[in-house]
Amino acid sequence: MIAPSILSADFARLADEAAAVATADWLHVDVMDAHFVPNLTIGLPVVKSLRKATDIPLDCHLMIEDPDRWAVGYAEAGAYNVTVHVEAANDPVRLAKDLRAAGAKAGLSLKPGTTLESCVDVLKHYDTLLVMSVEPGFGGQSFMAEVLDKVRAARRMVDTGHLKLVIEIDGGINADTIEQAAEAGVDCFVAGSAVYDAADPGAALERLRAQATRAR
Ligand code: DX5
Ligand code: ZN
Numbered sequence: 001m002i003a004p005s006i007l008s009a010d011f012a013r014l015a016d017e018a019a020a021v022a023t024a025d026w027l028h029v030d031v032m033d034a035h036f037v038p039n040l041t042i043g044l045p046v047v048k049s050l051r052k053a054t055d056i057p058l059d060c061h062l063m064i065e066d067p068d069r070w071a072v073g074y075a076e077a078g079a080y081n082v083t084v085h086v087e088a089a090n091d092p093v094r095l096a097k098d099l100r101a102a103g104a105k106a107g108l109s110l111k112p113g114t115t116l117e118s119c120v121d122v123l124k125h126y127d128t129l130l131v132m133s134v135e136p137g138f139g140g141q142s143f144m145a146e147v148l149d150k151v152r153a154a155r156r157m158v159d160t161g162h163l164k165l166v167i168e169i170d171g172g173i174n175a176d177t178i179e180q181a182a183e184a185g186v187d188c189f190v191a192g193s194a195v196y197d198a199a200d201p202g203a204a205l206e207r208l209r210a211q212a213t214r215a216r
Contacts, residue, residue, distance in 0.1 A: 003027065008193045015050075047074055166188055171190070179212070
């Protein structure tokens with residue numbers, strides 16, 4: 001699966017930018033609060049409007065403090081998957097239950113320095129695992145290949161039935177990096193600049209999909 005990140009899109013033309021990637025599996029929406037990460041993007045009103053402007057399932061990645069308070073609102077706004085950071089959540093197990101009760105999939109994201117071992121028990125309550133392959137906050141950064149060990153470990157736990165998760169990767173995914181991520185066992189690839197900096201975002205996403213499918 002490919003999830004183009006609208007962080008690299010034109011924020012004044014979001015409906016058109018969503019339409020440009022109509023074959024995307026999910027549309028990745030980066031919510032940043034200038035506290036959990038040193039950048040500020042968009043929030044709930046934009047997600048509500050986007051929900052009406054596109055049929056692509058919205059994959060909301062909340063890089064915010066106190067997701068325990070704010071995340072359920074994104075589920076209620078119609079997000080398909082709501083991902084919170086384990087480093088920011090006070091009660092991630094409770095939060096996963098609340099997100100599911102509000103009708104969304106529950107996602108847990110790990111910064112590059114956060115180990116899988118520290119989150120395994122919590123991940124039993126989640127539907128998706130978002131492995132960050134850059135420090136969260138900005139698009140266009142370089143891929144950190146060292147996180148692929150985390151992906152491989154998660155893949156093993158899913159394949160052996162210890163966890164039931166969609167494994168997603170976010171940061172620095174492009175034509176040079178997607179194959180190694182696919183080989184490590186990623187199910188869903190977030191790509192911002194590699195899709196939206198291309199002349200034809202829809203074609204760029206299909207090229208990435210073909211590369212990942214071949215490598216997997
Ligand atoms: C970064 C965001 C990413 C970002 C990825 O903190 O979570 O979703 O859009 O951008 P690229 O694909 O350009 O690295
Ligand atoms: Zn993201």
